[in-house]
Structure formats: C-alpha cells, structure tokens
Amino acid sequence: MRAHERLHSNLPVDRRNLPGHRVFFGRDTPLQLDCGAVLADFPVAYQTYGTLNKNRTNAILVCHALTGDQFVAERHPVTGKDGWWSLMVGPGKTIDTNRFFVICVNVLGGCMGSIGPAEVNPATGELWGLRFPIITIADMVRAQTMVLDHLGIEQLFAVIGGSMGGMQVLEWAALFPERVFAAVPIATASHHTAQNIAFHEVGRQAIMADPDWCDGEYWRVGKRPHRGLAVARMAAHITYLSESKLTKKFGRRLQTGKALSYGFNVDFQVESYLRHQGITFVERFDANSYLYITRAMDYFDMPARYGGQLANAFRDTKVRFCLISFTSDWLYPTPESRRIVHALNAVAANVSFAEIVSNAGHDAFLLDEPDFRRVLGGFLAGAAQHRGLAAANSR
Amino acid sequence: MTAKPAPSIRVDLQLIAQMIEANSRVLDVGCGDGMLLAYLWHVKNVDGRGIELSSEGVNACVSAGLSVIQGDADTDLADYPDAAFDYVVLSQTLQAMRAPRQVLIELLRIGKHAIVSMPNFAHWRLRLALLFTGRMPRNRVLAEAWHDTPSIHLCTIRDFVALCESIGITVERSLFLNDQGSPSHFGRSLALANLLGEQAVFMLSSRKKAPNA
The missing domain is CATH 1.10.1740.110 (Rna Polymerase Sigma Factor; Chain: A)
Known part of the structure; x- marks a missing residue:
C-alpha cells in the first residue's frame, strides 16, 4: 500500500469519494500564490445547494471557517452530524436555498478534497505534506474565483462568512469588488492580532x-x-x-x-x-x-497591504457591506469589526453594522441566535431588492 | 419599489422628508428604528445610510433592509469624508449629544446640507410650567424626568440660531410645529416661533462654499 493510500484508508471516509463536486484547475493557467509558488493541476472541492437562476444572479458564496468545510447544510459525510450552518442555510431558512444558489468551497490547504498537504502532489506521486507551499487567505479567494468561472457566474449576489470565512469575504470585496454585490463579514477582523x-x-x-x-x-x-x-x-x-x-x-x-x-x-x-x-x-x-x-490566518493583514490604511482596500467600492459582531466574542471582538466599519465609512461605502447581544462567544455565528438571523435575513432581503432579485416563490 | 405603499411617518419626519430631494444621498444620524430612512428609500428613492446608538434600533433597521451602523454620533462622524452626502439629518438628537457644537460642524463637513430637528425649550407651556411649578417642565417631546432624560443639552430656537451664526452656519430654511403638531411659520417671526413653536426643523448649510459645490 502506498503511503498516501494508507493515510486515506486510515480515515472513516476516503476524501476522494466525498459527495459534491471536485474540479481540477490550473492546467491551462496555474494559480500564482502569494508566497511565489505556483499550483498547476490541483483539485478544488465544493458543494452547492439550490438552483442557479437563468441570469446567474442569485449565487451566494458561503466561506467556511478554519475547521469548517463545504458541507454547509447536509449530513456531514464523515461525522454524520448536521452541516455546520444547517441552521442558517436551507429551504425557507435565512439563506434560503429556494431563492439563492449557495456555493461553499473547501479552502486551499483544507482536507476535504481541495488541494492541501493531505493531497497528492502530481509531480511526485506522493502526498504534499510539508512540501505544500504556504497559502494565504487571498490565495483561497483566488481559487474560489476559479470555481465561479467554472460555473459561469460573473457576479455573486453575496459573499458571506464568519471568522476565517469573514476574512475571505473581506478579500473578495478588496480584490474582486466587481464580482460581489453584497459582502457579509461576520465575527471577523482585518488582521490577526498578536493574541490571535x-x-x-x-x-x-x-x-x-x-x-x-x-x-x-x-x-x-x-x-x-x-x-x-x-x-x-x-x-x-x-x-x-x-x-x-x-x-x-x-x-x-x-x-x-x-x-x-x-x-x-x-x-x-x-x-x-x-x-x-x-x-x-x-x-x-x-x-x-x-x-x-x-498560518494563512496569522499572515492575514489587510491594512499592511494597503499602506497601513484599510480604507484604501475599499476605495470607490460599490459593494454593499453588512458587518456583524457578537458582544461576548473575545477572539474577534466588536472593536475589530468596528475598525472595518470605520474604514468603510471613510470611503463612504454602503455599510450596515450590528453588534448582536449573545453570551455564546465567537461560536455565536454558528448557533441559533434569533437577532443574528433577523439582521442577516433583513440585510439579504434589502440587498436582493436593490439587486432586483425576485422573491423565492416567483423565481 | 414604487409599488410599495408609502409608509406613514411622524409629522416632524414629514417636514424633514419634504426638504430632501429625490435620488439624493442621505445620512440619518440617530436614525432610531429607521422610519425616516425607510420612507425616503421607498418614496424618494434616496440612497440612505444611518447611524444609531441602540442595538435594538440598529437590528430593526438592518432587518428592514436599511444600511445602518451601530455607532455613536459624538465619535463616529469623524470617519466620513468631506461632502459624502447631500443631506445629513439629525432628528431630535442634537440635545442628546455630548458636544452639539462640534457635531453641527461635522454634519456640514460630511453633508452639503444638514437638517436638524429639535424640541424648543422656550415653548410657552414649558416657560409657564417652570414659572408656576418650579419643577423641570415636561411635555410630549420632552417626556422623561430630568434624571432619566437623554436630553443633556436642551436649547431654545433662539439659542440654536445664535449658535449657527457664531460658527458660520447659514439657516436656509426653518419650519416649526405648534403644540397641536401642525406646521406653522408664525408670520416668519423668530420671537413668535420661539414662544409658540414646540419643535423646529432647520435646513443648514455652511457659509463657506464646500470645495466641490
């Protein structure tokens, strides 16, 4: 048995045979990583829920956090538990899959089918292990744009994510503003602090x-x-x-x-x-x-990339933002969200910001928080109205 | 959007809405539950934003699809760039500011116009109440007891106009509401308005021309 097969066989589920989609990218145009390395011929795994409309305008990209994955709203194929955002995503739920086409991509470096240290390096036939190049949040987002190109989606209606997912949302808005109508960074920060x-x-x-x-x-x-x-x-x-x-x-x-x-x-x-x-x-x-x-999260420092002025990342942005934080979150506390809000105000961006009262800590964004659901749902409904998206039942 | 019925709003908010041109950019400072912003969006297609201190207000606004941030007007106005909005609205909030003078200056830095509505502490009923009872007067607009009220900087119509003059702010328009809640000009007499007006709405602009104006 070859070494990587041993690893795979060690696991309850063979990662190469997970449900959902797995596409190889980079064969024609390799992905240039921030560290200088390039990725050619690499898999990206993603899952979708709902139906893409004719004009391809109803897509929502949900970005998962550090230990999340693409199985947002279904029985998880490895753990057998509900998907990590089953409370939020589904038919008739806050992120309504009767209305929206929801995509979630396993991040670069992940271990649920996308390229990462636990995948095979085609050049050597072995697992990448620590020979896998260091990746950044921006690299994750660049790989996600390849999925969008593959699906023929020019502009996302919304990009939504909490924690590290929120960092990806910020990168989306900064690097690809024309591909995002609305951005919802939740319980997140524009850079990793010394404590993080x-x-x-x-x-x-x-x-x-x-x-x-x-x-x-x-x-x-x-x-x-x-x-x-x-x-x-x-x-x-x-x-x-x-x-x-x-x-x-x-x-x-x-x-x-x-x-x-x-x-x-x-x-x-x-x-x-x-x-x-x-x-x-x-x-x-x-x-x-x-x-x-x-490591990718620790390297995340958006203000540094924009001359110490986070506002420069969003100059002239047309993206509608909604930032959400939680009172008891001490990992990415409210002042971190407020810092982003201030930067967005400095460029007169269209921004909403709500701090939700909760004692659940950082994990509040994963839990049943009615105020959070109301705010997110209301923001999406308002944004959909501005985008001219039909309501769920008239699609 | 136009199919929606116009929401009905308070009289003082109607007066403010009258002053705002359609399709303009508006920042509502202390927007409460977003009543004015919703009205301006649905009726005048305004690109509206709001700042609100209370999380209940913010949650209500964002849940209604309005672009509102949780923030403090005393500190957060400084973030906005010059002339970012056509109108900055401060409705029934100036008297709750820690530094009303500075807030007024900020409003007109951020907005080409500022629209300020305020309760008039020189209304005759309040004057008489103070004279005869010797207690802090209260009415519909100033309902809380002195120790409970968020109104820490109450003023009269004449006080407000004097402040504007002293910091180079032009009062472009003024409207008053009598104690029946009906708009009145009081024969364009400021002294009469100061006696009979229960609330006032002012549209202000900077005496100096804004750089882009």
Whole structure:
C-alpha cells in the first residue's frame, strides 16, 4: 500500500469519494500564490445547494471557517452530524436555498478534497505534506474565483462568512469588488492580532510536539498525531466560547460522583467536554492542514497591504457591506469589526453594522441566535431588492 | 419599489422628508428604528445610510433592509469624508449629544446640507410650567424626568440660531410645529416661533462654499 493510500484508508471516509463536486484547475493557467509558488493541476472541492437562476444572479458564496468545510447544510459525510450552518442555510431558512444558489468551497490547504498537504502532489506521486507551499487567505479567494468561472457566474449576489470565512469575504470585496454585490463579514477582523497568532502558535506547537507528527511525514509511517491535534483543538475551542457560557454550561460541576478524585482523571464536566471536542475533531481533520490554515490566518493583514490604511482596500467600492459582531466574542471582538466599519465609512461605502447581544462567544455565528438571523435575513432581503432579485416563490 | 405603499411617518419626519430631494444621498444620524430612512428609500428613492446608538434600533433597521451602523454620533462622524452626502439629518438628537457644537460642524463637513430637528425649550407651556411649578417642565417631546432624560443639552430656537451664526452656519430654511403638531411659520417671526413653536426643523448649510459645490 502506498503511503498516501494508507493515510486515506486510515480515515472513516476516503476524501476522494466525498459527495459534491471536485474540479481540477490550473492546467491551462496555474494559480500564482502569494508566497511565489505556483499550483498547476490541483483539485478544488465544493458543494452547492439550490438552483442557479437563468441570469446567474442569485449565487451566494458561503466561506467556511478554519475547521469548517463545504458541507454547509447536509449530513456531514464523515461525522454524520448536521452541516455546520444547517441552521442558517436551507429551504425557507435565512439563506434560503429556494431563492439563492449557495456555493461553499473547501479552502486551499483544507482536507476535504481541495488541494492541501493531505493531497497528492502530481509531480511526485506522493502526498504534499510539508512540501505544500504556504497559502494565504487571498490565495483561497483566488481559487474560489476559479470555481465561479467554472460555473459561469460573473457576479455573486453575496459573499458571506464568519471568522476565517469573514476574512475571505473581506478579500473578495478588496480584490474582486466587481464580482460581489453584497459582502457579509461576520465575527471577523482585518488582521490577526498578536493574541490571535499566539493562540494559533500554541496549537501548532501541540501538533509538532506529538511524536506521531514525525516532522510532518506521519502519513509515510501510517501514523497520525492525534494527541497533538486534539490538544490544539481543545485550546482553540476555549477561544470560541465565553467565560459566561462555560460557567453556565458546566460551572464546576463534576463528571462522575459527588467527590473529587484527587487524581488527574476527568473530574470536571468541562474537562470531559474539551476532551470530547479534541477526540471528535481528529477523526475529520488533518494535522498538517491545521498548520497551513492557521498560518494563512496569522499572515492575514489587510491594512499592511494597503499602506497601513484599510480604507484604501475599499476605495470607490460599490459593494454593499453588512458587518456583524457578537458582544461576548473575545477572539474577534466588536472593536475589530468596528475598525472595518470605520474604514468603510471613510470611503463612504454602503455599510450596515450590528453588534448582536449573545453570551455564546465567537461560536455565536454558528448557533441559533434569533437577532443574528433577523439582521442577516433583513440585510439579504434589502440587498436582493436593490439587486432586483425576485422573491423565492416567483423565481 | 414604487409599488410599495408609502409608509406613514411622524409629522416632524414629514417636514424633514419634504426638504430632501429625490435620488439624493442621505445620512440619518440617530436614525432610531429607521422610519425616516425607510420612507425616503421607498418614496424618494434616496440612497440612505444611518447611524444609531441602540442595538435594538440598529437590528430593526438592518432587518428592514436599511444600511445602518451601530455607532455613536459624538465619535463616529469623524470617519466620513468631506461632502459624502447631500443631506445629513439629525432628528431630535442634537440635545442628546455630548458636544452639539462640534457635531453641527461635522454634519456640514460630511453633508452639503444638514437638517436638524429639535424640541424648543422656550415653548410657552414649558416657560409657564417652570414659572408656576418650579419643577423641570415636561411635555410630549420632552417626556422623561430630568434624571432619566437623554436630553443633556436642551436649547431654545433662539439659542440654536445664535449658535449657527457664531460658527458660520447659514439657516436656509426653518419650519416649526405648534403644540397641536401642525406646521406653522408664525408670520416668519423668530420671537413668535420661539414662544409658540414646540419643535423646529432647520435646513443648514455652511457659509463657506464646500470645495466641490
């Protein structure tokens, strides 16, 4: 068995046979990456929901976050759970697939079918591993434009994403403003702060400290750095919640019995919860992918690219923006969204901004938050009216 | 868009809407639940934006498809470029600003015109109430008790006109509402308006020509 086949066979689902679409790009025009490398002949996996209208004007691109994937609104083929935004996307839902054609692309560097360290490098016949070039958020977006070209969609009605998805939304609006009618960056920031980078570095170090990581070549020896990746996920997961949410959900409640064990087994419910988060994560995610994607986020710094003035990224923009943040999100807190709003105001862009009251922390954008749904739904309805899109039942 | 029935709005908002030309660019500072912006969008095809402090107001506005940001007029107006809007509206909000003088200057930097509506603290009923009761007067427009009211910088019509004069602002038009809520010019007498006008709406412009005007 060849090494990469061993990796694939190690997983519950062979990534090459996932549902959805998988297209190879770059054969004619290779993709030039920010790091200088080029990608030729590489797969991009994506999923779609709903129907593209005749004029191809009703497409919404949903951009997924760090550990998300293209399975937005269906039973996940690996975990068997609901898609990560099933609450938001579907027939009659806030992002109504009776009305809109929803696309979600597995990001570059991901591990659900798009090119990344866990895919085969056609030049060598081996998995890329750490020979995969470093990618950026802008590279992810450039690959997504190839999907749009493939689908014959000139302009998206909207690009929507939370967290790292929101960073992609910002890049879309900055790099391809003519291809975006409306942009919805949610719970995100225009650059990664020292604190953001610091948390990611903890995760990466946890992975690299796992002996099963084998300097990134674990797939050669049929191993996977489960423990390191699980610790990375546990640390990151804390940043997605809030202190008040953790207190409300777990407090100091004990996992078993009424007494402390006076040992290092799981005493507290919150420990059990985090361990569970770590264990379930490693079943569906590749450790090297985690390194690459967190790196892409750390490199994200839009103001720096525009001479320190974020406003320069959006000069003369016609895009309608709606920024949304959450009160208890301390990973990408409201001032980060406000910074983007200020930049957009400085170029008199069309912008809405709402801070939603929630105690769910950063993860609020994934959860059932009625105010959030109302704001997003209202913004999309208003934008659709401005775009001249027919209502769902008259399409 | 034109098929929608015109929403009905408060009288003072109607007066403001009258002053705004169709298809213009409008910023509504302190836009509340977006009543004026919705009206201007549907009736006058205005490209409208809003700033609102309360998250309830912002959520209502954005949910209604209006372009509104959660922000503070005292600090956030500074972001906007010069002459970005044809009209900047400040309706029943000036008296709640920490720095009304600075806000007025900002309004006319951002907008070619500013439209300001305000309660008149010199209305005769308020004058009499203060004289006879010796307590802070209240009416429909100024409904809260002194310790609860967001109105920290109340003024009279004459105070406002004097402030405009002192900072080089021209009052292009003024409209007044009497205590029946009906518009009146009071024979174009400022002294009479200051006595009988319960609310005032002013359209302002900068005395200096804006660079692009």
